[in-house]
Amino acid sequence: MKIHTYRFLILLITASSIFASCSKDFIEKLPEDAVSTSEAIVDKSSMQSALNGAYAALRSLGVYGADIPVIGDLLADNSFVQTGNTGRFLTIYQYTFISDDSYFSTIWNNSYTAILRANNIINASPSGDQSAIAALKSQAYAIRALVYFNLVNIYARNCDDTTGLGVPIVLEDNPANKPKRSTIGTVYTQIESDLQASLANIGDYTSSITISKYAVKALLAKTYFYARQYSNALAAAQDVIDNSGFTLTSSTADYTSFWANAAAKTDKVEVLFEVDADATNNNSSNDLARLYNNGYNDIYCDSTFYRSYAETDKRRTLLLEGTTKVGKSAIVVNKYPNGGNSDRDNIKVIRLAEVYLIAAESAARLAQTDVALGYLNTLAQNRDNSLTAYALSGQSLIDAIINERRKELAFEGNRIFDLNRLGLTVVRRVNQGGLSVASNYLSVAYSDFRRIGPIPYTEIKANSNLADQQNPSY
Numbered sequence: 003m004k005i006h007t008y009r010f011l012i013l014l015i016t017a018s019s020i021f022a023s024c025s026k027d028f029i030e031k032l033p034e035d036a037v038s039t040s041e042a043i044v045d046k047s048s049m050q051s052a053l054n055g056a057y058a059a060l061r062s063l064g065v066y067g068a069d070i071p072v073i074g075d076l077l078a079d080n081s082f083v084q085t086g087n088t089g090r091f092l093t094i095y096q097y098t099f100i101s102d103d104s105y106f107s108t109i110w111n112n113s114y115t116a117i118l119r120a121n122n123i124i125n126a127s128p129s130g131d132q133s134a135i136a137a138l139k140s141q142a143y144a145i146r147a148l149v150y151f152n153l154v155n156i157y158a159r160n161c162d163d164t165t166g167l168g169v170p171i172v173l174e175d176n177p178a179n180k181p182k183r184s185t186i187g188t189v190y191t192q193i194e195s196d197l198q199a200s201l202a203n204i205g206d207y208t209s210s211i212t213i214s215k216y217a218v219k220a221l222l223a224k225t226y227f228y229a230r231q232y233s234n235a236l237a238a239a240q241d242v243i244d245n246s247g248f249t250l251t252s253s254t255a256d257y258t259s260f261w262a263n264a265a266a267k268t269d270k271v272e273v274l275f276e277v278d279a280d281a282t283n284n285n286s287s288n289d290l291a292r293l294y295n296n297g298y299n300d301i302y303c304d305s306t307f308y309r310s311y312a313e314t315d316k317r318r319t320l321l322l323e324g325t326t327k328v329g330k331s332a333i334v335v336n337k338y339p340n341g342g343n344s345d346r347d348n349i350k351v352i353r354l355a356e357v358y359l360i361a362a363e364s365a366a367r368l369a370q371t372d373v374a375l376g377y378l379n380t381l382a383q384n385r386d387n388s389l390t391a392y393a394l395s396g397q398s399l400i401d402a403i404i405n406e407r408r409k410e411l412a413f414e415g416n417r418i419f420d421l422n423r424l425g426l427t428v429v430r431r432v433n434q435g436g437l438s439v440a441s442n443y444l445s446v447a448y449s450d451f452r453r454i455g456p457i458p459y460t461e462i463k464a465n466s467n468l469a470d471q472q473n474p475s476y
């Protein structure tokens with residue numbers, strides 16, 4: 003979708019389940035005599051239907067439905083594509099993508115679809131219970147912030163230089179608008195502003211598939227963290243840990259069953275927000291889980307990374323010793339075990355474990371060593387009851403936290419974001435049964451132009467204001 007050309011059209015708003023279906027497409031060019039979506043949102047009911055559509059956009063393949071979670075690990079050092087693959091994500095794994103790469107184009111298009119759906123909710127002026135309407139708008143603000151966070155981390159450099167090019171900011175439905183890329187700093191300011199606006203009226207927790215107060219605070223902590231505002235990140239993370247009522251899983255059985263359960267959660271265990279993929283609303287054969295197991299089985303865990311988990315680590319129970327489809331020994335990722343079931347795995351967006359790690363690293367960077375160790379050891383010893391508590395300081399402590407982030411958040415799409423955030427080299431190893439990769443893309447320095455994605459060629463061609471704003475070397 004060209005972000006300046008298309009607008010939403012709702013001719014009929016019916017049941018919310020229809021609007022949420024990933025098989026429906028409500029994006030059209032707007033005829034002169036039609037009404038825009040924001041104008042069609044006339045009351046609480048129609049706003050709820052529109053909000054369901056915004057949530058559904060998060061489930062699209064280019065957002066959390068597949069591309070962002072997969073690319074986050076394949077571009078990094080956690081996973082590999084096997085030789086007997088179905089042709090998916092080859093340009094990503096082999097670092098051969100160019101300016102018209104379909105994956106980066108889909109991420110861009112689907113993300114701006116989600117933003118436009120959120121914009122139309124935010125800018126609507128429906129009648130009725132204004133308190134309830136404000137609560138619905140709060141969720142749209144959070145969705146817009148979340149999508150912009152992903153975009154700025156995929157298509158832009160880290161926050162070392164906040165004056166660098168970020169992504170275009172679009173806050174209203176205007177077909178004549180041809181936005182330039184805003185600076186990285188401006189995009190982060192917009193993300194923070196949206197999250198703060200969300201907090202003004204956001205509702206309390208009802209389930210894991212609806213954005214609520216402490217999910218927003220957790221996303222705010224992550225935003226501050228990536229923006230290197232460590233004092234703010236620590237304060238926001240501590241608020242979530244101390245006041246949200248969310249808990250980590252306890253036993254190994256509880257941890258395994260948490261990941262095996264595809265249903266939305268209502269128990270405040272682990273997940274603050276996840277994207278729903280139930281028996282009705284899912285990506286069918288293109289489900290994220292099927293890329294790893296119970297389907298296409300194209301992607302596997304890097305064997306060296308697998309060995310970094312202690313045998314007593316609960317997280318290792320989600321990695322199974324098996325073989326690729328061509329019979330080579332490999333580690334099967336079973337973090338999403340429901341790809342073959344009618345009710346598919348929900349996709350985790352923000353979990354309490356990550357909040358602990360944000361608090362730990364932020365405290366460590368503020369030289370609050372004891373605080374950092376407290377949060378790190380709480381999480382690490384929960385995952386491995388046999389682990390001797392960390393007793394580190396300085397850079398060694400930060401390195402340990404980064405390693406725990408890698409092990410905790412693997413296959414959820416965070417790894418390349420973290421390596422880019424830190425300016426670290428991607429170091430990948432050859433796995434038996436793995437697709438070949440050019441030697442220069444086994445070790446990929448942060449300075450390599452392909453560490454950030456290309457602005458889609460079709461967008462550059464359609465928007466003259468982006469003509470000189472393509473990322474270098476594409």
